[in-house]
Amino acid sequence: MSDDFDGLVAVVTGGASGIGLAAARELSRRGAQVAVLDVRPEVADPLTGFACDVTDDSSVRTAVAGVADRFGRIDVVVNNAGIGAQGTVADNADAEWLRVFDLNVVGIARVTRAALPYLRRSPSAAIVNTCSIAATAGLPQRALYSASKGAVLALTRAMAADHIREGIRVNCVNPGTVDTPWIERLLAAAPDPDGERAALRARQPHGRLVTAEEVAAAVAYLAGPASGSTVGVELPVDGGMAGLRLRPV
Ligand code: NAD
Helix, strand or coil, X not given: CCCXXXXXXXXXXXXXXXXXXXXXXXXXXXXXXXXXXXXXXXXXXXXXXXXXXXXXXXXXXXXXXXHHHHHCCCCEEEECCCCCCCECCCCCCHHHHHHHHHHHHHHHHHHHHHHHXXXXXXXXXXXXXXXXCHHHHCCCCEHHHHHHHHHHHHHHHHHHHHHHHHCCEEEEEEEXXXXXXXXXXXXXXXXXXXXXXXXXXXXXXXXXXXXXXXXXXXXXXXXXXXXXXXXXXXXXXXXXXXXXXXXXX
């Protein structure tokens, strides 16, 4: 077992499911004490759950203060909570645009704002945002979601520039299609879930879905000392979509 995060405290938003849960487990396995901030905060020991809605500033401030009270410090923040949206630019009403941006983008600002005073005191401070290949790939039928993740990518670079002189590194992961409860929900709603799953696999360059554990390993790399000179980048974990310059249509 690696001990890269021994003595450090990590906050993972949306850490009760999917990518966030895998990242929380990986950071814990590597020695961190991990606080999961989620609207559904039930998690198994050794993770600790804190009820938190990233769309509610007071909820975020209370949860982050609760983590600091409980563990005495915050060294790593994984801004992972996010939701999807389907359709073209014409398919979502204004309220839906604002709802998705409020969660996927402003949520990162709220959690980061609350955690910054603690991160500034850490000698090993890092923020990892969960972005998506949707930020750059031009995915069909994902206009709103892609715009929100494009904003996450831009925000990651801007935050990296603003905080590197304070010793806080900021980077993001760009997952492709990851086998999580989110994807399970989408498949379950399809007319032919098995056919859709096979088609989804076939569309991936490496012929399968990305695993949450593969994304978690990338998150832990960007959060830890092995990436100490890596700042303001996006790390694709997508089976080759970005690296091979593939553009799904
Ligand atoms: P998931 O639905 O399995 O997990 C999301 C978690 O976020 C859940 O535990 C949920 O309770 C929590 N959450 C939702 N709204 C919240 C809120 N307002 N405040 C706090 N927590 C909230 O999803 P996932 O597939 O693990 O996705 C996690 C992240 O990864 C998202 O940002 C998503 O955009 C991104 N992502 C997912 C995929 C994929 O294919 N699954 C691909 C690229 C990027």
